Amino acid sequence: MSELGRLALLLGFACSVFAVGSIAWGLRTGLSGPLRSGRRAVWAVCGLALLAVILLERALLARDMSYRYVAEHTSKDLPLHYAFTSLWAGQEGSLLLWLLILSAYGSAFLFAYRKRLDPFYDAVAMVVASVMIFFTGLLSFVCSPFRILATPPADGMGLNPLLQDPGMMIHPPILYTGYVGFIIPFGFAIAVLLLNRSGTRWIEEVRRWTLFCWGFLGVGILLGARWAYIELGWGGYWGWDPVENASLMPWLVGTGFLHSVMIEQRRGMLKTWNIVLIVLTFELSIFGTFLTRSGVLTSVHSFAESNIGPWFLGFILLSATIATALILYRKALLESENRMDAIVSREGSFLFNNVLFVALTFATFLGTTFPVLSEAVTGTKISVSAPFFNRVNVPIALALLLLTGAGPVLSWKRATASVLQRNFILPLFMGTLATLIALPFGATGVYPLVCIFAAAFVTTTIVMEFARGIQARKGLEAGALPAQVTQLVRKNKRRYGGYIVHAGMVILFVGVLGSSVFQKEAHAPLKTGDVLRVGPYTLTMRGVTERQKENAVYTTAILDVKHGNRFIATEHPSKALYTKSQQPMTEVALHTTPAEDLYMILGGVNEDGSASIQAYINPLVSFVWVGGLVMVFGTLIAVSDKMRLRREEKEAP
Amino acid sequence: MGNSIRLALLTLIFVAAVGYLIMTGVRQTGMHYMTVTELAHLDRAPKSEAFRLDGTVAAGSVVYDQKAPKLQFQMTDGKEHIAVVYDGLMPDAFAAGREVVVEGAYRHQERALHASKLVTKCPSKYEAKGLGKDKS
Numbered sequence: 190m191s192e193l194g195r196l197a198l199l200l201g202f203a204c205s206v207f208a209v210g211s212i213a214w215g216l217r218t219g220l221s222g223p224l225r226s227g228r229r230a231v232w233a234v235c236g237l238a239l240l241a242v243i244l245l246e247r248a249l250l251a252r253d254m255s256y257r258y259v260a261e262h263t264s265k266d267l268p269l270h271y272a273f274t275s276l277w278a279g280q281e282g283s284l285l286l287w288l289l290i291l292s293a294y295g296s297a298f299l300f301a302y303r304k305r306l307d308p309f310y311d312a313v314a315m316v317v318a319s320v321m322i323f324f325t326g327l328l329s330f331v332c333s334p335f336r337i338l339a340t341p342p343a344d345g346m347g348l349n350p351l352l353q354d355p356g357m358m359i360h361p362p363i364l365y366t367g368y369v370g371f372i373i374p375f376g377f378a379i380a381v382l383l384l385n386r387s388g389t390r391w392i393e394e395v396r397r398w399t400l401f402c403w404g405f406l407g408v409g410i411l412l413g414a415r416w417a418y419i420e421l422g423w424g425g426y427w428g429w430d431p432v433e434n435a436s437l438m439p440w441l442v443g444t445g446f447l448h449s450v451m452i453e454q455r456r457g458m459l460k461t462w463n464i465v466l467i468v469l470t471f472e473l474s475i476f477g478t479f480l481t482r483s484g485v486l487t488s489v490h491s492f493a494e495s496n497i498g499p500w501f502l503g504f505i506l507l508s509a510t511i512a513t514a515l516i517l518y519r520k521a522l523l524e525s526e527n528r529m530d531a532i533v534s535r536e537g538s539f540l541f542n543n544v545l546f547v548a549l550t551f552a553t554f555l556g557t558t559f560p561v562l563s564e565a566v567t568g569t570k571i572s573v574s575a576p577f578f579n580r581v582n583v584p585i586a587l588a589l590l591l592l593t594g595a596g597p598v599l600s601w602k603r604a605t606a607s608v609l610q611r612n613f614i615l616p617l618f619m620g621t622l623a624t625l626i627a628l629p630f631g632a633t634g635v636y637p638l639v640c641i642f643a644a645a646f647v648t649t650t651i652v653m654e655f656a657r658g659i660q661a662r663k664g665l666e667a668g669a670l671p672a673q674v675t676q677l678v679r680k681n682k683r684r685y686g687g688y689i690v691h692a693g694m695v696i697l698f699v700g701v702l703g704s705s706v707f708q709k710e711a712h713a714p715l716k717t718g719d720v721l722r723v724g725p726y727t728l729t730m731r732g733v734t735e736r737q738k739e740n741a742v743y744t745t746a747i748l749d750v751k752h753g754n755r756f757i758a759t760e761h762p763s764k765a766l767y768t769k770s771q772q773p774m775t776e777v778a779l780h781t782t783p784a785e786d787l788y789m790i791l792g793g794v795n796e797d798g799s800a801s802i803q804a805y806i807n808p809l810v811s812f813v814w815v816g817g818l819v820m821v822f823g824t825l826i827a828v829s830d831k832m833r834l835r836r837e838e839k840e841a842p
Numbered sequence: 843m844g845n846s847i848r849l850a851l852l853t854l855i856f857v858a859a860v861g862y863l864i865m866t867g868v869r870q871t872g873m874h875y876m877t878v879t880e881l882a883h884l885d886r887a888p889k890s891e892a893f894r895l896d897g898t899v900a901a902g903s904v905v906y907d908q909k910a911p912k913l914q915f916q917m918t919d920g921k922e923h924i925a926v927v928y929d930g931l932m933p934d935a936f937a938a939g940r941e942v943v944v945e946g947a948y949r950h951q952e953r954a955l956h957a958s959k960l961v962t963k964c965p966s967k968y969e970a971k972g973l974g975k976d977k978s
Contacts (some may be wrong), residue, residue, distance in 0.1 A: 260973055337977045346973070350934070422934070532848060544853065548860045555864060560875050569876035572894040574945060574959065577871040581863045714909040773934050792906050793932040801908045803931060 191256065191603070192246040196333040201237040202325035204230040216384075217752040223281040225310045227298050231314050233294035234321050242289050245334050251564055258282060258334050264347035264769045266740040274358040275348050277365075278306050280482050280497065281334035281489040286362065287478065288324040290369040290670035295321065298373055299570060307542065309391070312380035317372055323504050347769040350741075356416040364409030368474040369403025370437060373469035374446075375512075378464045382515040385522055389454055394469070396450050397828060403443045410436050411514050411817040422775035422790050424708070424805040426813065427701075433475035434557045436549050442470045445546030448539050455601065456458075456536060457526030461516060462543070464523065471789070473550070475505050480557070482790060531603040538596035547590045552581045590698055593691050594647035597654060615653065620646035631707075640702045647695050651688050657683070678826060686827030690820045697816030703809025712803040715746075716793055723804045726787055727751040733800050737822040741765040741774070746791045746800045750780060762791040762802065786810045843873070884920035885932060887950035894945045895924065895955060910939045913960070915941065925954040937960040 208230035215223035249272050250257045254691050262278040276282045282458075295317040300312045328334065351357070377395045382385070413436065418426035427433060440835075446466040452458050479501035517522070529536050555562070556573050563571040598612040623645030625640050634636060658677045659670075668676075678685040711723035715730035731747040745763040749756065762778035773793075780787040785808040792801030873892040881895060901922060903916035913928040913936075926944055936942065946957035 257973060257976065270920065298950060309973060338973055339975045339977045342973060351952050354970060485952035529845060529849070532852065539848075544856060548856075556867075559868070559872075571868065571872045573868060573872050573946075574894075577867045580867040581860075584863065585860070712911070718879065775934055790931065792911055799909070801931070803911075 190244055190248070190337040191337050193686070194241050195329070195333060197237045197241045197244070197549075198325055198333070200334075201234045201241070201292075202322065202329050204233045204237065205318050205321035205325050208234070209315055209322065211241060212315040212318070216308055216312060216315070219308075224308060227311060227318070228314060231292070231295045231299060231318055231321075234318070234325065235296040235433075238285070238292045238325075239287040241328075241334070242276065242285060245285060246273065246276060249273065252345065252605070254343070255337055257284065257338050260338060260342055260345040262345070262348055263704075264345040266742070266769060267345075267348055268739055269356065271348055271353050275352075277361040278348055281332050283361065283365075283482065284324060284328055284332065284497075285334050285363055287369060288321070288328060288364075290365050291317070291321060291324060291372060294370060294373055298376075303342070305742060309380055309384055311387060312383055313373070313376035316376035316379045320508075320529050322371055323500075324405065327497060327500060329702070331500060344769075347740075347767065349774050350765070350767050350770065350774040351420055353774075354416060354420050356412055356419065360409060360412040360416055363405055363412060367402045367404075367406025368436075368439065368477060369407050369445070370398065370405060371467075371471045371474045373398040373402070374467045378467040379512065379515065382464070382519045382522070385519060387522060389457070392450055392453055392463070396447065396454075398471075399443060399447060399450075400824060400828045401602075403440065403447060404821060404828065406436065407817070407824070408821055410440060411814070413530060415814065418810070419777055419779070422777050424710070424788055424790075424807065426810070429556070429575045431557050432481050434553050434578075435473075435480040438553055438557075439470050439473040441546050441550045442466055442473060445543045445550075446470060448546075449543045452536050452539050458529070458536065459540075460523040460525060462522075462645075464516055466543075466547075468509065468516075472505055472509050474568075475501060475508075479505070482806050491592075493758055504814070533599065533604045535596065535599045535601045535604075535611070537598050538592060540588065542592050542596060543584070545585055545592065549582055549585045552585065553578065556581070583636055587643060587700075590640070590643040590647060592651040594643065597688070597691075598650050612650070612653070616646045616649040618648040634706070635684045637702055637706050640698055644695050644699050645752075647691065651692050654688055655685070682826050682830035684829070686823045686825075687779075689823030689826060691823075692810040693816045693819030693821075693823055695816070696812050696819055700809045700812025700814075700816055704807045705810065707808045709806040710803070712792075712801065714797075716797070716799040719799070720801055723787075723802060724806045725752055726804070726806070727791070728760075728802065728804060730802070733794055733798075740769060741767045744791070744794060746802060748789060748802070750787065760787075760789055762789040764791050764793060769792040770812045781811060783811055784808065874948075878917055878919040878924050879922045879956075881924055881948065882953075884950070888948065891947040892945075893948040893950070893955060894943065895926075896941070896943050897924070899936070899938050899940050899942055903936055906932055917944065917955075925952070926957055926960075927954055928957040928960045930960065933960060933962045936960070 198597045211223045211230065212227035215221065217226060233704070246257065248259050249263055250265055250269065252259060252267075252272065254260045258279060258281055260273040262282070267275070277286045281596060295314060297312070298317065299314055319608060323356075325630065327597070374395045381391055401423050410433075413433065414426040417433075449459050449463055449466065453460055453463050479498065482497060482501075496651040529540070531537065556577050558570045560570045563569060594616060595613075601607050620642040621837070624642045627641045628766075632641060655674060656678065659673050709724050711721055713719070713721050715728075717730055717732050719730050720727055727750070728748040729751070731749055734745050734747065736743055736745075743763045743765050745761045748760045748762050750758050750761065758780055760780060761777040765774045765776055766772070769772060775790055776787040778788075785806055788805040788807055790803040792803055794800050803837055844909040872893075873891065874888060875893040875894045878895060881893065893943060895915040895917060897919045900918040904910075905914045908931075911929070911966045913929050913930065913932050915926055916923045917926050928944070928946075941963040942958040943963070944957040944959045946955050948955045
């Protein structure tokens with residue numbers, strides 16, 4: 190069976206090469222035959238990748254220990270669902286999943302545009318296929334998932350306990366769906382340059398694809414944060430770890446692009462800039478995979494050190510060079526149709542928004558790769574971590590948050606004084622009010638206060654925008670307020686979906702502020718009957734139990750939790766000891782309320798029978814997750830909007 | 843025209859501000875990043891105490907007081923040793939022989955690194971070396 194797997198990947202490689210060659214020939218000669226065969230080859234790669242995945246899954250589920258990959262990542266006592274998800278526990282399987290998603294995107298793309306007989310779409314498919322060459326090549330010649338062991342062990346190494354978590358079952362596929370999806374916008378950009386296409390139809394199509402994978406990437410990042418919060422047991426959800434940064438960077442540039450693309454649609458400006466952003470987003474996605482998989486930088490998440498680093502770097506350099514050369518070659522195509530009229534305008538705010546997003550990405554990139562860069566430049570290695578990112582990224586992010594409120598209410602071309610007056614007085618007032626209210630609650634420091642001000646400011650502008658929309662539609666339809674809001678959103682899903690995403694972002698910022706500035710911690714060894722106080726909570730130790738469950742032994746502390754004098758719950762922070770690897774794993778106990786999380790860790794049982802307990806109060810953490818969900822909801826609304834084309838585009842099919 | 847000059851000026855100010863943030867950020871939060879041997883061979887106290895160090899937990903060197911909690915161990919790169927003190931719970935994947943990354947303050951008189959952050963690299967990969975060769 191392993192031979193069949195190798196063969197599938199090898200055929201996939203051949204089909205990818207064929208697809209690129211055939212489509213290139215078709216584009217050159219204008220013949221439709223080669224284009225059609227090229228498209229079919231893309232479909233074939235998808236089928237072959239699926240076959241390879243099925244074959245590897247079969248081996249994983251059967252725990253066929255003659256496969257190196259199976260022996261490395263599973264064991265016989267591993268529950269079935271984790272055996273299934275161990276497909277993406279290691280490098281080879283992860284790359285295979287990459288390939289599957291990549292080829293699925295290629296096929297989905299061809300299916301979506303199957304009725305368009307424009308070779309433009311074939312050119313996009315050609316770009317996708319050339320990336321497929323890279324991945325099928327890696328999987329065939331550099332790191333095959335179908336390596337067979339000379340002497341199969343009796344049992345496997347087992348799955349890393351950190352990955353034995355429900356969140357970890359879905360986090361990688363969702364993150365990859367986001368990462369990989371940026372191939373489609375990248376393909377569009379390259380196709381436009383290759384074929385020298387003008388017009389804005391493609392930009393509208395790209396916006397939808399980008400929104401789709403941007404949404405997935407966002408969900409992936411959130412799930413990663415949630416996993417870190419629950420599984421890593423250090424009381425936080427974001428540590429500016431290289432791998433976290435790697436997933437954040439394409440998201441940031443993608444967000445910038447989603448904004449600036451609106452200027453191109455409306456005003457025909459920033460064309461070069463938009464192409465650069467698309468290319469950058471894609472390269473950062475590949476770079477993210479490279480960071481996660483190459484072990485160049487040390488990280489909690491870097492599971493492997495491997496030989497694929499140079500290949501990825503080479504691929505990034507090659508694709509970036511081609512893209513840059515094409516952009517320079519087609520400079521005339523990317524000429525701006527308009528000039529900016531005034532800085533205080535919608536365009537101005539979008540431009541500033543873009544500069545901020547790129548600055549944020551740049552700072553993150555610099556911080557993440559600083560050891561490598563500083564060694565190259567000065568010869569001494571300097572490393573930066575969380576404090577650097579908090580110093581540099583927080584002010585930029587806060588400026589962005591403020592802009593979230595200002596941008597949407599500025600008018601296009603030029604905002605007049607009366608517009609400014611009408612739109613800004615109430616939000617400024619509400620922001621100031623919120624800041625004054627927050628002061629007695631112990632909010633000190635410039636950044637927390639700016640964050641509170643900005644949150645109230647932005648929320649007010651969003652509410653005003655909704656109110657104004659409903660006002661404008663008064664008389665068209667009567668009805669209760671919720672019905673009117675739904676009607677309004679339905680009429681312009683893109684715009685109001687965007688506002689909902691903004692609202693989610695505000696909620697998320699408030700959550701980050703609360704949990705980072707106001708965290709409380711307490712720890713103590715507790716014997717039965719002992720008490721630990723943290724904030725308003727009292728934890729009383731009831732004893733420690735031990736039991737075997739599936740592939741691990743769980744030591745569990747039983748804690749009665751009181752808030753003031755009121756009993757609220759019995760909690761069970763645990764430590765699992767995995768039988769196979771003898772690897773301990775902290776199982777956090779979490780008591781969640783809308784206002785705060787009580788986060789409890791069992792450090793272990795001491796010689797005198799006491800159990801070391803560490804407890805955190807993380808205020809407003811739930812806002813982070815709720816904010817994220819609201820953002821997803823807004824994205825779904827925006828992505829469901831119909832195509833909006835400029836008049837001239839509609840007329841010319 | 844006045845507009846593009848104003849725009850260029852704004853961009854300049856902005857780039858300067860971000861540059862300033864990054865420069866001061868590195869200066870105030872940057873850590874020396876070297877190998878255990880390089881650190882052990884320093885003959886005088888470094889200008890800044892902030893250090894980041896990669897290495898392996900030396901066998902038999904781990905002293906853990908779970909009640910405090912306080913974790914002490916020797917970190918090695920195969921040649922030299924540096925003492926590490928960490929006030930916190932032992933991370934799950936921590937054990938002698940594992941690769942770790944520590945960040946903290948290096949006290950030259952004590953020849954010890956007081957870690958504020960301790961990250962254990964995932965062990966799965968080097969255990970897998972025990973699986974032997976591929977069938978050709």
